[in-house]
Amino acid sequence: MATKKTQKQYVYFYGFGKENTEGDSSYKAILGGKGSNLAEMANANLPVPPGFTVSTEACAYYSSHNASYAPGMEAQMKAQLKKLEKLTGKKLGDPKDPLLVSVRSGAAVSMPGMMDTVLNLGLTDKSVLGFIKNSGSERAGWDCYRRFIDMFGDVVMGPTSGLTHEDFEHELEAIKNKYGAKEDTDLTAEQLKELVGRYKLVYRNKVKKPFPQDPWEQLSLSVQAVFSSWNCERAIKYRQINKITGLLGTAVNVCTMVFGNMGSECGTGVAFTRDGSSGTAKPMGEYLINAQGEDVVAGIRTPKNLDDMPNEPENTAMWKKAHKDLLTIMRKLERHYKYPQDVEFTVENGKLWMLQTRNAKRTGLAGIRWAVEMATGKDVETGDKLPKLLTNKKALATITGDDLEQLLFPIFDIKTEAESTPLLNALPAGPGAAVGKIVFEAKDAEEMIKANPEERLILVRQDTSPEDVGGMWAAKGILTSTGGMTSHAAVVARGWGKCCICGASDLKINAAKKEIKVSGKTLKEGDWLSLNGSTGNVYEGELPTMDSPVVTAVAGNAAAKKHPIYKMYKHVSDWADQYRTIDVRANADSPADAKMARAFGAEGIGLCRTEHMFFEGERIWDIRSFILADSKASREKALKKLLPHQRKDFEGLFRAMKGLPVTVRLLDPPLHEFLPHSDKDQKFMAEHLGVELDLVKARVSELHESNPMLGHRGCRLSVTFPELCVMQTRAIIEAACNVLKRSKITTEPEIMIPLVGTKAEIDYLEKIVRATAEEVLEKRGVKVPYKVGTMIEIPRAALTADEIAETAEFFSFGTNDLTQLTYGYSRDDIGAFLPDYLNEKILDVDPFQSLDQSGVGQLVQMGVQKGRSTRPNLKCGICGEHGGDPASVKFCVKAGLNYVSCSPYRVPIARVAAAQAAL
């Protein structure tokens, strides 16, 4: 019964038109972003150097099978190489006319600078001579060979042998010193040949083997190195920070080399179809003449602006044409992908080659501007006509919650900034305002933030590399002295919406002495800097920041409403409200919060935490008297003093919400949270209340709990002290009566009983609440519709939601506590092991930040389904921190909730996320 199994395809060819190309952009998951886009461009007959892509499936196999190739993969690679050799007419390693290739990684999600690249592969002591003969440039031949040895040694053999780029740089410096060369380009062909010899020696010393002269061995080792780099530390860290999960691995692209370093008619660059920082619909880019791609990206030489290309002093006509060809292709690509593109190109002896295209990275501001302009077909600032690429729906789908969040970030106070003189101006690589203390080492920044998460830091470096991402993440802003808008620092920071200024060449950094000199001043580590990432201005000191135009406009400022940023915000919010199917409410404990929430579009209050009202002014003394009281009568006396305060707060809330629903949660925290814990404060309390210190101390110790999170709190308090529940209900209903009578506003308070785990608990308290409410209403002689419901935050409540819904008229999922109990994690203590859990990939993300859909989410779904099986019209919402997290909001829509509730400032984000989920 031996049947021949059809072999899985692991290697895909592209280039030389549709007929030779095996994938397209729909193959992204297995060819990666780069590979699938190369195939897509080849299909569209764009000038792409041909090659083949080894799939992410091959990488996944390699990772999970102890670094061995998938069955058949090697044979397929050989077959595709043969095809490439046939079509190009060149052979890998051919001493006469060698084929050279690059090897590049490329996962399905773009991870800039994270993976490794090898250029000029195929050069050997023999084939370099063929290359020289055919290119006609001896210098180029040796330069390519020494670059190849450097990259191969560093990237492919480095991780196992310890060989680094610096080992080679050392030799380069030595040669330059030896021959008095200032720049690399000053070295002659002969000197470069000598350098190749030195490089091979360096290689042999560290690797303990000679530099491989078999080009197949070079290729195979390179592919393995790319595969392995998928799980290197920095790649893992990047995926963690960017919450990238669920990928198979990286693909490997083996591409025919084209050369930007063959003379003055050659060059290389990167370009964006629109500005990725401000979002302006104008192509931008950078290039270097006589260079290879790495030179631009690495930020070693400061590149030229793309706009200057048509005016190159040498070969002007040629460069003009290349520029025109490039813009034409870029327009074509943007229309083809219906999204701004980020391309890499090389000009080889006047001919333009496209090495890569991908959806461009951008700031949140740019993302929103793109979306609005692609949908409306109009420039938001000038009103000029632009191509209409997307429907409103599709445009909305391109925006993330994080994008919107960036519009809500503070910017510098406009007046103060206008009166300040910048220390310097450089490239505005990441927008927004950042203020912080100077720090020079990424590691130091990470540690300082670990010690004090509130610390504000500006990371100042010559340039950044993937090793620095942890520190970059920790800092509020990044300032580099070299590198352009597409340098590592710029690209990474922009992806995060973090403020970044690059290429500040006036800055003299002395990292050893931990100081910088600029404009005749010396600043030291710890001194304050203020960065305007939207203009590139850097200021000394701590500039005051101000709210974003959106926040200002929303708060009622008429001028701010004309600001283009507000207009964009308005477009997006309007779309969101048009498509979303669930309500968005806010968590607000004060009338001021409630007002802001409404301005941000909240459709009610999903959670008012009444305990926050107990800390202000005299109230804390009343609640403390309550806690100290030894009889129901004296407890009621203390509560009687609290009642008018609570009532007044509720009136304010009800007025601010003008008839929208307001959910009020009865007292939740354990009582000891209201008592002082230091000797001094306890003494003061005893004196203030005129009681014995011993009594205070005894009560504090009596209320001490081993696990207060699992202790005497929530509805358990009201069972022990029903008078508490009576006072709060009275305050709520009396406030509703007052607002109705005095302001003619009909409110519908939703009285929420927290921490319910059994039907009997809510039954017991619901009776008290209703009896109290009815008594008030009867006395006042008015009707106020009110609901009694509960928080679902105890797993048992979700498990028995069908029973609880017999009594509860609404559910609000308290996913903070629900997450604590479902995982058995204390939010206050998780710091002891969460870092290990994230490092070891045991958790993809902190479950308190983003809702755990398979565990906690299962309970939410169960709660909704069981609850509605008893009470089909049961109103369900969510009021934990997750209510403002876009992924969680999308889950809530799927789970059939009626609303999400989040902090006022996250309301716009929740609105957009809710709409996207509905699309």
Next chain:
Amino acid sequence: MATKKTQKQYVYFYGFGKENTEGDSSYKAILGGKGSNLAEMANANLPVPPGFTVSTEACAYYSSHNASYAPGMEAQMKAQLKKLEKLTGKKLGDPKDPLLVSVRSGAAVSMPGMMDTVLNLGLTDKSVLGFIKNSGSERAGWDCYRRFIDMFGDVVMGPTSGLTHEDFEHELEAIKNKYGAKEDTDLTAEQLKELVGRYKLVYRNKVKKPFPQDPWEQLSLSVQAVFSSWNCERAIKYRQINKITGLLGTAVNVCTMVFGNMGSECGTGVAFTRDGSSGTAKPMGEYLINAQGEDVVAGIRTPKNLDDMPNEPENTAMWKKAHKDLLTIMRKLERHYKYPQDVEFTVENGKLWMLQTRNAKRTGLAGIRWAVEMATGKDVETGDKLPKLLTNKKALATITGDDLEQLLFPIFDIKTEAESTPLLNALPAGPGAAVGKIVFEAKDAEEMIKANPEERLILVRQDTSPEDVGGMWAAKGILTSTGGMTSHAAVVARGWGKCCICGASDLKINAAKKEIKVSGKTLKEGDWLSLNGSTGNVYEGELPTMDSPVVTAVAGNAAAKKHPIYKMYKHVSDWADQYRTIDVRANADSPADAKMARAFGAEGIGLCRTEHMFFEGERIWDIRSFILADSKASREKALKKLLPHQRKDFEGLFRAMKGLPVTVRLLDPPLHEFLPHSDKDQKFMAEHLGVELDLVKARVSELHESNPMLGHRGCRLSVTFPELCVMQTRAIIEAACNVLKRSKITTEPEIMIPLVGTKAEIDYLEKIVRATAEEVLEKRGVKVPYKVGTMIEIPRAALTADEIAETAEFFSFGTNDLTQLTYGYSRDDIGAFLPDYLNEKILDVDPFQSLDQSGVGQLVQMGVQKGRSTRPNLKCGICGEHGGDPASVKFCVKAGLNYVSCSPYRVPIARVAAAQAAL
């Protein structure tokens, strides 16, 4: 469309044979135990005074509708009364020949002394004259009337007016003094008539209304009082203590009165078909001549032994016949019900009437003896033949886990007791040994136990009443100076298997001075007493107790194996093992525990808590060194010292279990539990380990957690310190290798990773465990089958059990933690609100004692189902405290677990519970 709804039947007739009787014993749920048995006896043509029963459904309606009658109930009562009047030829309240009735409560589950009874109802100022005329006894007439006013006033009107039995007693004493009467019986008819007048005055003064002269009003008020008593405090308390839930309410039995107090040919009594204390198969009972039932039960007069009845000096022949008739009926009843019966009877002018029969209450010992003897048909002591009433299966079903538990209680050391002289000997009303300090007030006993649950108390009282149940429960034993084997104290104590000695008339109790005098000695509150509830001996001081014969036999004592108690235990255990479908394992942390567990029939160890091994001797210093260490190397050094200790313990466990499975849990508690918390101990630790005190203090503070239960513990420790998991795995596997090599015992260790909440956690640690185990096995060159599994104790683990079972080879449900997290209750802090929750009936039972089936149980079922959906042969067990709770064990069988695991001493109980669940 008006259709007439068929009315629900709320009132059922019984008596005058089958044709007039509307229920039988299958109506227990709605007629109560008493009512359904009266109907059953009437159906069998036994001499039962006729009457009718108002159903428990009527009571439930009354409770839930603000004390109003169910629709139609009153009319039905009137109709049934008319029928009763017609069949008896007498009319309620008839001035010529009145019908008198008793009104008695009776729920589906017997609750002795808890509910209220009214006798002689129907007497009024007019009807009493008719009664006198017909009975021919003026004295009896006035005596019945004054008793009726007393009972009606106390029971029916007392709760609302404050009128009590004592108010009437006061008048009785006054009359007795006035006429120089010593006993009640010394009072003449005229004097009793005067007493009736005084009673009516007392009634009017307290109730503010005259004593009702309308018999229908008397009846209606009485029925309402019985209904209301269902929710009186003492009834609720009794149900709580006895875990009685799910009943509708109580039924009310309205029965034609028969009179035991009409002279010397009258009498009343109670009897058991077998001894309810020792279990001996011999009828026993007590009676009083010329008395009503209340006199026996209340323990006011000490009754005569039933065996004396045939030899009554007066009316000997008549009493001989009554005795013979009674024994015949009792035999008939036992065979009919196939269970020993507890009957109430009255002899009225020589004619025997059966007032009640029910399954007899008994001690655990008696219950087991009954079961064994009813199944084997042989006396366990003498071997005599007895009726074979039950199959083994049915006999087993009559036993509870608590019964068996009583066999395992300690008894007095036989030698010491033999050498001690008892202070007194009285009635052995509840078996077993009890030692404790004297306390006189039930309330004091309750409070002392609340303050110190370890306190041992003996409650000493003249008699007990339902108000005392809380204190009786709190005490280890009860000693009363009046009352017989069927007094309140005796019946209640026996139901609980609590030691009780009654009728100690030599005891002079001075409750005011808090002292007792006996045998010329004076003992004060707080002095020690020792009670042998099986012999009735009371000793001064604190006698040493010894293990039960079962424990002694099981521990290997050959003589004890011949003890009848051990033989009964053996019968029951053998039956259990024959029928049960799941395994019973034990939780054991030491070789000694493991041995005992095996002797009790454990089929493996379900939970070995390795942390318990860390506290002994030098080990605590090694684990502390581990905790203080600042590098992996120094942590490994400390662990290396612990390894041989752990390995040795595991070897002991494996040897004791001789090849049965042993589940070892890796370290679970947070590390701070191993560190000292007082200054003094910290100083000592610093000196002992030769480190700075500051270092110790810093580590203690670093490890402090807000909610340690939700903190850095369980598998989270092993993720942070994988070396811990490596050491423990090594110890387990090396021990298995050693035991295999040296003792040829093949063990199958089950390595259990605690506190897993995600698949990634167990994946991470399983790799480490397997790698370590394989390394050891390879080095030793042997094969040891081992499993890697997890505890399911985090809700998320149950919710995602399908994923976790991909890696876990077994699940053990840790229902302690699972209960904590499912309810959000900390076991350490629940004391703050649990009493309120039980009082207010928000919880029926402490969920840490008996598994919450609807919430926590739902997660257990989900875990089993989801786990087996991935791994069909997944081994599932339970290892929380619940593993020894019979109700929980039954749930585990239903949920499809493979085994339960509990403490060694509860293994026999779990075996029986498991068998019962399978029947």
